[in-house]
Amino acid sequence: MFDDVHPNPTVKNVNDGLELLKENNCDFIITLGGGSPQDCGKAIGILATNGGDIGDYEGIHLSKHASLPIIAINTTAGTASEVTINYVITDEERHIKMVMVDKNCLVQIAVNDPKLMLGKPPALTAATGMDALTHAIETYVTKGAFGWSDALALEAIKLISQSLEKAVVDGQDLEARSKMAWGQFIAGQAFSNAGLGYVHSMAHQLGGMYDLPHGVANAILLPHVEQFNIPACAHKLKKVARAMGVGVLEMSDTQGANAAIEAIKALSKSVGIPSGLRELGVKEEDFEEMAKNALADVCTGGNPREVTLEDTIAIYKAAM
DSSP: OOOOSSSSHHHHHHHHHHHHHHTTTTOOOOEEEEEHHHHHHHHHHHHHHSSSGGGGGGGEOOOOOOOOEEEEEEOOOSSOOOGGEEEEEEEEEEEEEEEEGGGOOOOEEEEGGGGGGGTOOOHHHHHHHHHHHHHHHHHHHHHTTHHHHHHHHHHHHHHHHHHHHHHHHOTHHHHHHHHHHHHHHHHHHHHHHHHHHHHHHHHHHHHHHHHHHHHHHHHHHHHHHHHHHHHHHHHHHHHHHHTTTTOOOOHHHHHHHHHHHHHHHHHHHHHHOOOSSGTTTTGGGGGHHHHHHHHHHHGGGGSOOOOHHHHHHHHHHHTT
């Protein structure tokens, strides 16, 4: 058993796990937990069959062989890593998160049992839940969105908006946990096919630079990035507001989009997410380096509006 996985899994975690796998001649992998062990397990599985260093696979579909078989048992809602073609590993030397999009990392069996999610701490529930909401909203407005992904994303937004606060307040609420489990699952299916956007590109840099919880970084950045995106996708953000329970019938697209942003902020506040990056120790002196890395992130190409270095720095500042 390998249990030395950091909340933001690192290159060292992957290499240590791979060494244990080889020492024991393992022929398959079982992952248990949230996105951290799932991502680490997928990275180990890819290296077991492809060799090299995990950094060799940073990017899109760069491995040649399918991962070692994986059974993924998920306990959070969540990254949906158990059903996606994505995994993310932190490069401690470069202080960045490496994003791998790779069909060869798909697991063979994914288990999502909401009973395994009962009793998770409120802060963890809030962070992972806002991560799932970010997945759903970003994939709905991404350039790669299409009819099937839109349907899944809107249903995920609806389920998460209805259930996240309940799951945070009462960790034993099985109905809320069930809706969150399903919502994060279908959000994962949606973004695994349609892609994500600039919230994730920017959040990855906060994780790489400061080791911040991914869901918290996403939650803080989400309203600011979507505010920036309004000129490109106001009509879709209005539908996000409606899925979150806002009455938008009499609103213009821009009014509806702004209502979505306010609904995101309200939900984030209700589950205890910090109001800004300053509370988490983020420093403005790091913005330019993080912005350059964000522009190079795999997720950036899906954002509905083109982004510049100056735009990125301005968004980080707004999120402080």
